[in-house]
Amino acid sequence: xxxxxxxxxxxxxxxxxxxxxxxGMLLTLAFGAVPVGxxxxxxxxxxxxxxxxxxxxxxxxxxxGHDSGxxxxxxxxxxxxxxxxxxxxxxxxxxxTRRDTHDFFTVSANxxxxxxxxxxVKGTVFEFTSIESGQPFVVRDxxxxxxxxxxxxxxxxxxxxxxxxxxxxxxxxxxxxxxxHGPHPGLDFDPCAMLD
Numbered sequence: 039x040x041x042x043x044x045x046x047x048x049x050x051x052x053x054x055x056x057x058x059x060x061x062g063m064l065l066t067l068a069f070g071a072v073p074v075g076x077x078x079x080x081x082x083x084x085x086x087x088x089x090x091x092x093x094x095x096x097x098x099x100x101x102x103g104h105d106s107g108x109x110x111x112x113x114x115x116x117x118x119x120x121x122x123x124x125x126x127x128x129x130x131x132x133x134x135t136r137r138d139t140h141d142f143f144t145v146s147a148n149x150x151x152x153x154x155x156x157x158x159v160k161g162t163v164f165e166f167t168s169i170e171s172g173q174p175f176v177v178r179d180x181x182x183x184x185x186x187x188x189x190x191x192x193x194x195x196x197x198x199x200x201x202x203x204x205x206x207x208x209x210x211x212x213x214x215x216x217x218x219h220g221p222h223p224g225l226d227f228d229p230c231a232m233l234d
Contacts (some may be wrong), residue, residue, distance in 0.1 A: 077112050078110055078112050079112065080110055083106075084105075084106060085104070085105070087103070088102075089101060089102045094230075095234070097137065097138055097233070098136070098137035099135065099233065100134075100137055102135075103145075105128060106129055107128035108127050109127070109128075111123065111206060114156060119204070120204060121156040122206040123152075123153040123156070124151065125151075126150070126151040127150050128148075128150075128151065129147060129148045130145075131145070134229060134232075143178060143185070144177070146178070147172070147174045147176065149173060149174040151168060152169050152170075154169055162200045162202035162208075163197055163199045163200075163211055164199075164200060165195055166196055168194050168195075168196075169192065170191065171190070171192075173187060175187075176188070186223040186224060187221075187223075187224075188223065188224040190219045190221060192216070192219075192222065193216075193217040194216050194217075195213075196210065196211070196212070196214060197211035199211055
């Protein structure tokens with residue numbers, strides 16, 4: 039896959055992660071202030087349509103999709119009082135169409151993203167551990183036949199500064215580790231080759 043297409047795929051998955059952070063912030067605003075002893079501070083059913091396009095393959099690809107799920111936030115207690123944990127049971131389905139030929143494939147998912155723990159590094163900087171399980175990336179060709187399917191668990195550890203303000207969000211510091219268990223051929227998926 040070309041570097042541009044890899045960046046488009048990475049950008050798409052990063053946008054989903056950033057959307058989860060933004061979603062957490064919106065949950066807090068929607069549910070108001072949190073009592074001091076609270077654990078679960080918000081639960082929401084969501085559904086959204088979206089689209090984006092890119093031409094990194096040397097031709098335009100238009101992506102349209104729909105995502106839905108149930109997410110909730112937990113707030114830590116004691117030393118973790120400024121740490122917020124997202125639990126998102128999500129699904130999405132996308133159609134990736136080559137604009138000039140109308141060839142297409144679909145990408146879908148049914149997975150669970152769960153921030154499971156936080157460990158204070160110093161001050162308001164924590165190491166957050168998340169797991170993603172289920173089938174977070176399934177590709178089908180235009181006939182509906184499965185081309186590839188991710189299964190298993192991805193464990194991701196990042197350092198994140200919560201800013202100590204008692205509000206979800208903050209500042210990303212750095213990646214610590216990324217561990218894959220089970221087959222995840224989607225990590226090397228080449229959308230350009232699929233539509234070439």
